[in-house]
Amino acid sequence: MRERLVEYLACPDCGGELRLACSRRDGWEIREGRLDCQNREHSFPVVRGIPRLISSAVADLSSEVAAGFGWEWNEFSEIRGEYRQQFLDWVKPLEPGDFAGKRVLEGGCGKGRHSALVAQFGAKEVFSLDLGSAVEAAYRNTGHLENVHVIQADLCRPPLKTCADLAFSVGVLHHLPDPAVGFHALVDRLVPGGRIAVWVYGREGNEWIVDWVDPVRTRVTARMPRRVLYELARPIGYLLAATAKGLYKPLADTVPSLHRQLFYRDYLTYIARLPAREIHSIVFDQLVTPVAYYLSRDEVAAWFSEARLGEFAIEQHNGNSWRAQARVLR
């Protein structure tokens, strides 16, 4: 971590100021140390360059969710060129220029693929929060970027002052025990005029997953040894990749009338652009977690209206998910 991060941090347990005691440093990078709260009961370690600001109040279920994803992102830790467009499609209509010069908070950064992009888009600071061991992969992928700060923390209690110009969360809120709590926690860290952008699974378009895949996920795959699930997800992923690349994409390009009849067509055509190993990781990602909510448009819209935000916009993406944005009124 960088020393200047301390000015943005707040204790996740009481909101108090934190003070840094460094015990090992490499140049400007603090590798080991401690962050002590002004309320002396609260103290948090800095381990392998990452501040571990985990509140004592974190839910067991959240830790369980983050453990599965931590395994995933350390296994599928590579950064791909395709992530840029995929990210811009998830946060549309935000564009690279919207991140330039901004203090950006990412809720649930996984392996840091989006924090790395946002840093390249010229963000002033990027606060990349994740609760699980995914932070180790994120740190490996972004540690060289001067403006990225990887922080291990629960996004429902972000250990930050109100300092963000832009907060985003891609594919995370639906994995929280209470997605609305995470949403409001991110909004709370935005300065007046700040923007929030989220992407979540939709209920609309995913009825078959709710009816047929969810029962198997919660009872079987989320409880499996992860290496076994990795092997199980591989043939499913490669079969899906072959179908998307060999059938959906060619039909979309040549016989649109037939393509319109295909099952789950928008999504499966979209992923045809990704390598098969990436589709393997998507299948693993779907099956590893004990918590996944499929949210209706109305549920997502209700978070925004409760938060009294302006410039609200929500749009369906790939026929199976919602991307939504708004701005904190001045």
Ligand SMILES: C[S@@+](CC[C@H](N)C(=O)[O-])C[C@H]1O[C@@H](n2cnc3c(N)ncnc32)[C@H](O)[C@@H]1O
């Ligand atoms: C499906 S992954 C998405 C990661 C990243 N946004 C991406 O698209 O690459 C969900 C991530 O949210 C993290 N997560 C889950 N619950 C969390 C919580 N309460 N606080 C912070 N991160 C959390 C998980 O550890 C995981 O890395």
Ligand SMILES: [Zn+2]
């Ligand atoms: Zn404290």
